[in-house]
Amino acid sequence: MRFAYIAISAALLASAYLLGGMNRTSDSWTPGNAMTGTGVQQAAASFDRMTTGSTGVAPKTDRTADEVEIAQVTVGQPAPVTPPTRPKVDESALRYFARKGDTARLQAEISRLRALYPDWTPPEDPMAIPVNADRELERMWQLYSESRYAEVRKAIADRELAESGWTPPADLLDRLSVAEARAQLTNASDLNQYDTVVRIGAETPSLLTCSEVDVLWRVAEAFARTERPGRARDAYLYVLNNCNVPSERLATVQKASTLLPATMVEDLLARERPGPDGTMEFDAIRDDLARNLVAEGDNDATITVPPQYLGRVERLVESGGSASDALLLGWYYLRRNDMAAAETWFRKARGIEDSASASQGLALTLIDRKEPKEAEEVMYRWRDGSKDAQQTYFAATANLLAISPPLPLTEEVLARIASETISGRDAQTAQQFGWYARELKQHKTAADWFTTALSWKPDDEPSAYGLALSRNELNDETGVAEIQRQWADRSERIARLGETEPQEEKATREKEAAAVARPAVRTAPAAVETAPRAATSRTTQGAVRQRGCSFTVDPRSLSPAVALARGWCLMDMNRPLEAARAFEVALAAPGVKEREDAAYGQSLAYLRAGLTSKAAVSAARAPQGTERIVELQSAILRDRAVASFNAGRNRDTILILDQLSQLGTEQQDLMVLKGYAYLNLNRFIDARRIFQALAEAGNREGAKGLVEVRRAQFKGNQN
Template structure:
């Protein structure tokens, strides 16, 4: 996240000059002299208060230049007097040289033994040239121990220290150890440093650590130097290019305007101007709160650049912009050009959505199919793009390549919903072995009544009596209303059995045999009567099964309702989104027995959870029976709601308690793990929070996770939105 500035970052520093007029105008005032302006700029205070500490400041600016010192000839006398131990003459000579050269200091080796002075440093310089810091330090330690009073020359010490500083910055930057980079970079003087690449690393560290005050000061010191220390023009350009990452477009434009009087720099900053436009459009595209189209003058430079340079990224950026402001035809044209220049998932997604917005579904499907390999990187998108064709098999035969792409996306994403869609497609195409396999996968990922029924129908068509018995034992109580529709395929000649007295439900299903048919239905044997239960009470059960909820309620209007009827009424009301009435019906149905009471309890908890009445839902779970799978489903939602509510109330320990209760019964998805990380963070458990966000960052590309990583590793306060 870039620093937010309430005023132009670079420009606000110019207020207080001895010039009249607005500071922005001052930057472009051709009457003022750059030599007069720059020294004043360098002395301005920071525009922002420090982020982490009010004591954060940059080192004092070093002297711009040192006066020339004495040469070896002029120093000969003071060395001679020192060797003679004539201290009075040493001091007199020192005062003379000091008057002549104010910066002169007593030589460090003045009283060093002659043996130490005579030591050759050639070996040290060889190690220095090799960049062997460890070897040079070892050699200096050896000499210090072996030669009394020995010290490396001032020249070597200065250059060796510089080499160590550069090495430490380079190594830490490569490792993204920003605290270490910032610590080493603080030894640099941004107003005089002659190696700007070190300052750029320092800038990267300050940006990563969100130290906006120091970041602004470093940029300002680099760009607005005194004439004798000014950066090379190419380095000024590079520095401003980096500033586009860290500051608002308005801030950067002010600096670009200031340097525009230099033709070389102005030419080099042309790319910066275009990047500012790109960033402005990208920010608009990513901000859901912004709906109105940008002014023409803001979008026009990007359109011109896209037509001139044919950059696919620019075309795509304009495409997303046009799509957002409601021009899908324009968006589609840009995405098609981008896709022709560079076939990737981003451009294919854009073109697909632009075509869908124009109700050109077949063309959209063709785009998804043609670019299925690229879209495989986003299996959710690919599944949704291909799903409609499988949900409507009457549109024609499906290419095996499409089938493979869809199935691979389903497996990659473990999508129960799309697995069910593919299973029904296979069933309706009389591919019962395939439908059985996909219904089994879908049911394994998430149970539902439709998936159990689909699997049972597939088994029935395959004549798998034992499989049906096992499935009924597993789900018969949980989904009691589907089994009347399940009949085994007719057995071979001579194998039809007569019903036994007191036969089980599954045995009776074998008697009600059917002949497999193509299409999406299973035809009953005409000799088998429809169960009486489906026709009583004016057909309310049949209406419910057909999802004709209004007809169901009409059939249940007269007379007092039994617990079973109240249960069906509750489900119909819930299907019509009449939650308060459904709550009353389910409450009445709790008076029933066995599966009726369990189903009523389940329905009532769903209604209560929709209304965020978490404690009431928990009471129902504790008071009434419920199947284990439903109980896990309901408790998972209850503990999630409790965790979110506690977090919103800033009760972070209660948040963790609820999440711990939930994870004991169900896997924890990424969004809940993020909530756990922020709860630890706000409780001061930095190590736990850091580990959670680090682990999430390895598996998720999510803005919330990135904020968590920045907050925990950068020690910056933050919280999810």
């Protein structure tokens, strides 16, 4: 193991495209000028020799002529045997680290000296090493031990100028170069300069040892981020095959699980060791890995989680697991429109612990199977929990009131729905109250609700049409004329109101009045609950299902105008991928406004389906107004921030949230996310600043975050 860093360096050199022709889109090796004749296979073989106990190639050391005895061979006489001169080992750094109590650096120095000098034995008491009589050199070592590398360089340069013939110890220069390389590599990693990380790692093989596990992690991440997962796996495998600190081994698999495909993570899990009590060291990781994979599936509907991981999370729930595990499964199946399975898991989650997220998920499944009455009952308690919860509640109320013939609702239920509608200024539910009242022949009440809906959403054509119908029933000719004047150039059916038409057609128009206008689309914010891992993006739709798109039609057979209307109808029915295809046809419309609406709708459809990248492309396919641009950019950035956080990319999360804040749309739930991202990076000051601001604003997650910061700092001090 003492020469292991040579082997991993070979793998790095073989895979670094900038050093020899690596194809960045694969793990294949193309011979280059720097390493002609060397390939990934040879590098991998070096890994195999290293990890199976072979010493491999001995490390290269600088040896002067007087340190190597050259035998003079005379014919007929045996060559004289002269024992090799033992090189002098500079142990002064050991004394400094021991004196400062820096056990981590002391151990790293011992590992380094063992690698350089295989026959060297560390002193039992580093404090017994004599103090260097050279006080100036002592000061240089002290500066080095304090990580003041620039000052060490200056002290060396000053002394070389002042003392002719003085040269710094080679050991000090070597240690200084390695320390500077470590600092450069760490800085490059923090700035996401992954190619630089790989280059420095390849140039500084002495960093790639078990005493520098953080460096190994950073190099592995750099490979993963530059589309070389095989090389990343090799770096993680090096740690598991050679390093013995349990916490570092556990952290290695945890980090790998956020960057590598599940099959590669299984390769790492296969290297686990049994513990003293007989349990395997990665058992807990397997549970967390399953949770993470299902959580990724919650955010991206295109991800298919292998059955064994779904089954593992299911068993966790069935064996008395937490509500959060059941929620993961509920949202996973909801994303895939498996509403029956989703309902099962949301009900289990509520049975363990009722929450806004569990109730919201259950309500959406109930709306899907046309049980809005129960959905309203489920969500009423949580209606004020968040904007997302409120939108789900109004989705339930709008669908409940839209049922025809109307359900008999108690005065209590009608009163609370009306109260919440007015409080939340929900135009969709207000409109449905109007149609509900018309079904009961309460035309004055209907007119009042349609008027209210228009006051909140002036461009709501169905409400305008309903108001015109109601005023006509009330014989308010002046009121009808006023509505027709306002909408004559925007709605043919309002303009034609009063003309003779078959009663059946008239009834159909009234019943499906809301189908023509574009529905109000609600994009829900990310919900950060009791733990940062629970952060997921939820997009809910408060519009009512209509019958106009319940049948299957190839949108390519439709005109752009009809395809546009069908797209919005499919969004009502929560069929976003079908809606996206309809909007694609609508993008061929001749009118600028129609193309703008089609691009906007397709972007929203992809957002609801969890396809953030496609949503971003769609948003740019036609010019949008400032308000829509901000809305779409905010939604896209929100989804990316949450996905980045769930994948463990804390630095990326912070950068994305910084971009989002420039749009003026960063909200408290995202501030919580940012606080935890800082906390995961051990940036305690930044994390405390955010959580403190949230706590002062009365946010409970802010107070919890402050506790987590103090706990992490205390744990760090203990270590």
